[in-house]
Amino acid sequence: MKDINLIPPELKEERQKKKKVALKLFFATFLLGFISLLIALPLAYMNKLYGELKIVNEELNKYRNVSELQQSIKDMSLYLEKKKSIIDKVNKGKIDLAKLSEDVASNLPQDVSITHLKYDNKVLEIEGEALHEGDVAVFMLNLRSINYVEDVKALLIELNEKNVYKYVIQVKVRVVS
Missing domain, CATH: 3.30.1360.100 (General secretion pathway protein M, EpsM)
Incomplete structure (x- = not known):
């Protein structure tokens, strides 16, 4: 038996156009969502990395302060050694x-x-x-x-x-x- 198509061809074309428009709208929405996701995920990852970078910089500044303090202590130690050597030289040549x-x-x-x-x-x-x-x-x-x-x-x-x-x-x- 042959398929009987009782739907007029104009309605058939209109229905196909509506399906194509709906399909195009669906793909466009899907494409926009995918592009938004592609943009949003790296931004979220970058924000996470910036947060970690900020924490690491704070810790680095703490160590920098410690290294500056160590350098200051070394400088003071060298200064005291110089003064001590001068005192030793003076005491060596001193008579009671x-x-x-x-x-x-x-x-x-x-x-x-x-x-x-x-x-x-x-x-x-x-x-x-x-x-x-x-x-x-x-x-x-x-x-x-x-x-x-x-x-x-x-x-x-x-x-x-x-x-x-x-x-x-x-x-x-x-x-x-």
Whole structure:
């Protein structure tokens, strides 16, 4: 049997046009939705990455602050080492004047007195008076027995009007570290 088509051809064409328009509208909507999805997904992913980048930058800044602090500590340490080396150099060339004057006083014979002490550039100059010239010689020998005394010279020994010997002794001191 043959298919009987009772629908007029105009309606048939109109129905096909409506189907084509509906199909085109469906595909257009689907295409717009797909394109929107293609645009929205990378944007969402980029926002997620920017959030992670912000967190990483904050952590990096914390480490940067720590590294700056470490560099500051290293700089201070180097500065302190320089100052310490300067202090060590000064202390190495320094003579304990209190100990020196104590040693001079302990080696002073009974009839000898000191009127003036002068220390300049590792040289101690002692001025004083003695009753006998031999007492000055004993004092010089006693000074030579001190372990950090390098040399002892008598610059002046003279008898004054009071029958007292006035003397000036120069003592070269070496630095003992």
